[in-house]
Amino acid sequence: MTETLDAWTTIDGDSEHYLGWRVERLRSLAERLLARAVPLLSVVPRAAAVETKLVLADVLRRDIEAIDLLRTRIHELGDGWEPAWTPPERPAGAALDLARATTGTEVLRRLADGAGELRRAVDAAGDLPAVLDEPTRDVLARVRLLLDQSVAAAARTTPAPEELDVVAAPADPARPMSQPPLPARDARFTLLDPGTPIKHPLAELAPAAQAGYVAQWLLISLEIPTIEFCCRAIQTYDFPFAFVRDMNRQLWDEVRHGQAFLQHSLAMDVPLGEAPATLQLWLATDVDQPELALAIHQRLGERIGIESAFSHVRLWRGLGDDRTAELFAVVAQDEIGHVAIGNRWVRHRSASEDVPRLDERARERRAEFSIASVPRGFEPEAYRRAGFTDEEIELIRLAYQDVQRAAA
Structure with missing residues (x-):
């Protein structure tokens, strides 16, 4: 038949x-x-x-x-x-x-x-x-x-x-699908000079505006830049397809975080443009070595994101704002996975004995663009889930002790 x-x-x-x-x-x-x-x-x-x-x-x-x-x-x-x-x-x-x-x-x-x-x-x-x-x-x-x-x-x-609905023209008309030298920023936000430290003035705000402002600050200063980082990494890093799958999973998480922070900010009557925009993370990770970029953004930056998210959970619960606390609780768990991605692919490209020097270079590169690298807390169980070794966790503990002593 x-x-x-x-x-x-x-x-x-x-x-x-x-x-x-x-x-x-x-x-x-x-x-x-x-x-x-x-x-x-x-x-x-x-x-x-x-x-x-x-x-x-x-x-x-x-x-x-x-x-x-x-x-x-x-x-x-x-x-x-x-x-x-x-x-x-x-x-x-x-x-x-x-x-x-x-x-x-x-x-x-x-x-x-x-x-x-x-x-x-x-x-x-x-x-x-x-x-x-x-x-x-x-x-x-x-x-x-x-x-x-x-x-x-x-x-x-x-x-x-x-008037804001703009897609910037490709920098090279002959290569219109290549990554831009700089990402575009929403004109409603004030764009900080790359040398300006990335921080949010939480203590300067009235309690009613704090959660909405922090949500918007994280949206424009961290979630949007990380979405852009994922796009550049997928297109330009010569890694196995498993890396694309990992970065796409992170892209999904960052989109969800961005949407949640946007809605949270607007729900608290914080108009778009209250927080400043930055380009530091794009510039800091614009390096020739993918493993260095991953150390800067994932292994170090997202690890600080874990610490920051857990500290926000405690902060907002203490203030009785359970909605904001739950938002950060979800973010904290996702950040653990993002750090694990960075650790997995840094170790894929680097011998174990080379990782400490890579971390040092990542801190130096972040400092060039006024991006902090000091711990915001100490979360050993989260670090283990994210793929850090016991020796690396001990170094984070010692660094956090230094932060606490300096603040005392």
Whole structure:
């Protein structure tokens, strides 16, 4: 019996031929998603308005998750396809149009216009005879769900005011999908000079405004820069695909944190623009060695984030603000995972005896851009879960003792 699939191929008991046909459909779908994800890796840092940056990052992380699902199934079927995250030499078509968009509204419109085509590609990949295996059906159903979620998320987003709805032009018109020299910042926020220490004046604020201000400060000074760091790392670091998966998971967390901090700030009547914006983290991690960037941002910066988040949990609970405390409790647990990512990939690239010198260089680099490196607390159990050794935890304890003595 011969079962016709379309005008150019048939199945006649030839399982190898059928397998190749199925893999080709899955690869075609994955390449279509990749053609959207690669330009978004540069568009997200170039988008100015925080609302736009968050929703585009949310679309991006879902696209990468869908690519991951398809890649895994393609590998299970015996094909070694790998996504290429670096921009193509000669970009063209919808991907090029996406990279050249000048407003967030235009980017979202192009994404919406392309969603229908992607859905049709999912349907085409699943338009197989009854012998299709259930694992492939499940993967395609999950990819379709991710696409639908992205469309819904974009539709729910309140667009930024027209005068703020800007996506900065690519620095190099010949390479429009490359990472920008500097990310764009929302014009509602005052941009600090790179030499200005990153801190928030909590004690100077009235109690009613403190939680909202801190939430906004963390949104613009830490969550947004970390989203941008994830985009740059995925596109430019030559690591195995497992690294992309790790960074995409962190990207998801940072988007959730950013959305939560944005909503928390607005709910407490703190208008956007009260906290200052910075570029220090982007500049500090603009180094040639990925392991050094990961030490600066993940191993050291996110570790301080653990300490800060736990201290905020205690602070807000003590003030009777359980809502803010619970927000930071979730953030604290996520930060542990982010530090674990940094530790895993620093150790992937560095011998154990080289890590202490890497930490020293990371502290020096942060100091160049007025970013603090001293401990904000001591959380030994969190450090263990994040992948620090007992010897490293002891060094953190000693450093925190120094901080306490200096404050006494």
